[in-house]
Amino acid sequence: MTTWNEYAEEHGTLPEWPYPIRYEMESEIAADVLIVGGGVAGCHAAISAARQGAKVVLAETGNAKRSGAGGAGVDHWHGACTNPCSQVTPLAYTQACMDSAHGYTNGIVRYIVCNESWDTLLECEAMGVQIRDVHDEFKGADFRDEATKLMFAYDYQNRHVIRVWGFDIKPRLYSEMERLGVQICNRTVVTSLLTDGGRQGGRVVGATGINMRTGEFYVFKAKATIIASGGAGRLFSFAPEMTAAGTMSNMNAAGTGHAIGWNAGAEFVLMEQTGPGVLAGFGYAPYSMGNCHNTYHGVSIVDADGKEVPWFDKFGRQLQSVEERFLPGPGQPFHLGPGIGIAGYLPQYHVNDLTADLAQRIRNGEFKLPLYADLTRLSELERKCIWGMMVGNEGKTRIPIYDTLGRGGFDPNKDMLQAPVMAPENYDVSCFWVGARMPTVRSMGAGGFLVDWDLRTSLEGLYAAGTSPVFGAGCHGESHTMGRYAARKAAAYARTRPHAPIDRRQVEAQKALAYRPLRQSKQGVGWKELNAAVARVMSDYCGRYKNEVTLNRGLSLLRELKENEGAAAYAANPHELGRTLECFSLISVGEMVLQASLARKCSSAHLDFSRLDYPQMDPVEWQKLLPIRQEEGRVAVRELPLDFHLRAPYAATYEENYRRVAAASAGRS
Numbered sequence: 001m002t003t004w005n006e007y008a009e010e011h012g013t014l015p016e017w018p019y020p021i022r023y024e025m026e027s028e029i030a031a032d033v034l035i036v037g038g039g040v041a042g043c044h045a046a047i048s049a050a051r052q053g054a055k056v057v058l059a060e061t062g063n064a065k066r067s068g069a070g071g072a073g074v075d076h077w078h079g080a081c082t083n084p085c086s087q088v089t090p091l092a093y094t095q096a097c098m099d100s101a102h103g104y105t106n107g108i109v110r111y112i113v114c115n116e117s118w119d120t121l122l123e124c125e126a127m128g129v130q131i132r133d134v135h136d137e138f139k140g141a142d143f144r145d146e147a148t149k150l151m152f153a154y155d156y157q158n159r160h161v162i163r164v165w166g167f168d169i170k171p172r173l174y175s176e177m178e179r180l181g182v183q184i185c186n187r188t189v190v191t192s193l194l195t196d197g198g199r200q201g202g203r204v205v206g207a208t209g210i211n212m213r214t215g216e217f218y219v220f221k222a223k224a225t226i227i228a229s230g231g232a233g234r235l236f237s238f239a240p241e242m243t244a245a246g247t248m249s250n251m252n253a254a255g256t257g258h259a260i261g262w263n264a265g266a267e268f269v270l271m272e273q274t275g276p277g278v279l280a281g282f283g284y285a286p287y288s289m290g291n292c293h294n295t296y297h298g299v300s301i302v303d304a305d306g307k308e309v310p311w312f313d314k315f316g317r318q319l320q321s322v323e324e325r326f327l328p329g330p331g332q333p334f335h336l337g338p339g340i341g342i343a344g345y346l347p348q349y350h351v352n353d354l355t356a357d358l359a360q361r362i363r364n365g366e367f368k369l370p371l372y373a374d375l376t377r378l379s380e381l382e383r384k385c386i387w388g389m390m391v392g393n394e395g396k397t398r399i400p401i402y403d404t405l406g407r408g409g410f411d412p413n414k415d416m417l418q419a420p421v422m423a424p425e426n427y428d429v430s431c432f433w434v435g436a437r438m439p440t441v442r443s444m445g446a447g448g449f450l451v452d453w454d455l456r457t458s459l460e461g462l463y464a465a466g467t468s469p470v471f472g473a474g475c476h477g478e479s480h481t482m483g484r485y486a487a488r489k490a491a492a493y494a495r496t497r498p499h500a501p502i503d504r505r506q507v508e509a510q511k512a513l514a515y516r517p518l519r520q521s522k523q524g525v526g527w528k529e530l531n532a533a534v535a536r537v538m539s540d541y542c543g544r545y546k547n548e549v550t551l552n553r554g555l556s557l558l559r560e561l562k563e564n565e566g567a568a569a570y571a572a573n574p575h576e577l578g579r580t581l582e583c584f585s586l587i588s589v590g591e592m593v594l595q596a597s598l599a600r601k602c603s604s605a606h607l608d609f610s611r612l613d614y615p616q617m618d619p620v621e622w623q624k625l626l627p628i629r630q631e632e633g634r635v636a637v638r639e640l641p642l643d644f645h646l647r648a649p650y651a652a653t654y655e656e657n658y659r660r661v662a663a664a665s666a667g668r669s
């Protein structure tokens with residue numbers, strides 16, 4: 001491989017842009033169903049819609065073969081409540097999620113997912129993804145079912161989280177999309193939604209986008225559109241050199257789907273919820289350091305003298321054996337696995353964990369740093385499953401962790417993995433590789449499009465799927481399942497409606513905005529400066545603590561950024577152009593977060609939301625959703641009960657709603 005320096009020395013110049021430049025060239029691409037974003041939600045949506053007979057177009061900023069948070073793999077699949085071994089009903093799981101989140105999550109999605117996640121996983125198996133221990137490598141293990149050869153994580157008794165060999169799940173989905181004739185537009189950033197008559201709040205009739213290699217402008221004409229574009233990982237912090245390797249965050253997660261929905265007039269909820277920015281770019285490579293969380297659940301942690309840190313259940317009962325770490329204790333009907341987009345669980349659903357006062361015990365000198373993950377204290381099958389099956393199929397672990405450490409000589413049968421050395425308070429979360437907590441940096445919470453039982457947004461023709469676009473939802477299996485479900489609904493809608501005419505003025509306005517950075521002076525800021533400025537405004541003015549003044553100041557600073565530095569920002573090539581346009585999306589998402597934070601005039605422990613000017617925590621009158629939207633450019637806020645999905649016009653129970661709205665087309669994809 002040639003380095004930049006070697007190339008410059010050899011040729012005396014930098015390489016030219018390697019793709020043909022097609023600025024101002026415009027192509028129209030028509031679809032029954034357009035999908036924005038080709039992560040697992042978008043790819044599964046494309047497959048589902050194509051199987052319904054729809055003409056499908058998928059636009060993806062990266063390359064959908066490996067793009068998105070799940071692009072590098074997955075090792076455990078949540079919410080498979082209808083698998084033959086599950087002891088948890090969809091209703092019990094949904095209720096556990098709703099209760100744990102104190103109502104601030106998405107009951108619609110949880111219930112749909114619990115009913116369809118297993119079917120969705122079976123579809124992945126049919127595409128070639130291994131979901132069973134077909135080679136009998138783990139025969140006899142506590143976590144394996146002999147009849148089905150399925151393997152389970154976290155809760156070996158209730159068996160609703162399935163361990164999968166998912167390192168190749170995206171390439172498998174990609175092949176299936178190709179087989180079904182989905183038109184895949186890779187390297188394309190979608191920059192706006194087109195609406196009926198160009199009206200904010202009108203039916204969504206298509207979108208515009210830019211090819212990030214050629215600069216070509218696309219006008220997508222669609223009967224139905226699904227937003228599956230992930231979250232906004234670059235909103236509160238921006239450290240690209242570190243982000244690539246050091247965190248979970250996806251560089252393409254610029255909140256574009258949220259922003260284009262907001263500009264089109266769609267309603268959003270829970271945008272005010274943010275959480276500690278533990279995955280914001282300053283930790284260690286995911287899963288690289290000793291820990292006992294998630295993929296490593298159940299691993300023994302020892303201190304520098306080899307003294308083992310005890311495990312407890314969430315009622316404070318000390319566990320006596322390794323086996324108990326994987327079982328619910330007295331008073332616990334079942335455990336919910338971590339990573340499903342809920343900030344904390346009620347004790348009766350919480351997985352077992354290290355002692356809650358570990359930080360204090362480190363301070364007292366009872367445990368001496370550094371700590372280590374000692375896999376040798378597990379049974380041979382458990383050890384082989386964690387180091388090999390799980391680390392090896394999980395996202396971002398196969399090459400950087402499993403292969404690299406293996407080649408370096410790491411042997412889990414005798415070696416230990418060291419945890420980072422940090423201030424004691426950072427050990428209160430057993431996912432040690434996220435590193436030291438940065439109190440000023442936040443990350444997005446559960447905010448997203450308000451959806452109905454069809455996963456339709458408040459705009460006709462516009463659906464949402466996946467982690468982040470849909471409020472209160474998230475994880476790998478949920479994203480596939482939401483995509484599969486939303487696409488059935490979108491395809492059914494598309495069958496009933498003709499294409500609507502595209503409003504040319506709207507296209508021209510978007511085109512002018514899209515190409516503006518190419519026409520600016522080279523002295524203008526670049527996309528990285530712009531992104532860093534947005535992140536600074538958000539972390540300063542909408543951080544852990546805020547009040548009316550800071551929030552309004554944040555809004556005016558974002559406006560000034562857009563009108564001054566943003567308007568003069570310069571892009572030298574199609575890639576920089578796409579990234580610059582993403583920064584405008586980040587500004588829009590920042591405005592949404594600030595507006596939603598202004599609307600909630602109380603503090604909330606449930607939402608980790610602190611208003612210094614309204615310190616009262618969770619007063620009853622504020623326990624509600626506050627949908628926000630733009631109407632003729634102004635922000636409108638309304639109120640919605642937390643259980644809106646079980647009130648008129650919907651039925652009063654989950655079962656009845658699902659039967660009415662979903663079951664008619666269940667299993668047809």
Ligand SMILES: Cc1cc2nc3c(=O)[nH]c(=O)nc-3n(C[C@H](O)[C@H](O)[C@H](O)COP(=O)(O)OP(=O)(O)OC[C@H]3O[C@@H](n4cnc5c(N)ncnc54)[C@H](O)[C@@H]3O)c2cc1C
Pocket residue numbers: 036037038039040041042059060061062067068069070071073074075076077078188189190191228229230231248249250252253254255256257286339394395396465466467468474475476477478479
């Ligand atoms: C390292 C890692 C390990 C994980 N492990 C697990 C696990 O074991 N189990 C589990 O349940 N969950 C896991 N997760 C979470 C899970 O992977 C995600 O919840 C899931 O993949 C989200 O999928 P998605 O399709 O909704 O969004 P994303 O994966 O974020 O995909 C969105 C896609 O949209 C594209 N895009 C964005 N904006 C635009 C635009 N404007 N135009 C066109 N395209 C756009 C992006 O490039 C991206 O490809 C893990 C996540 C990571 C990062």
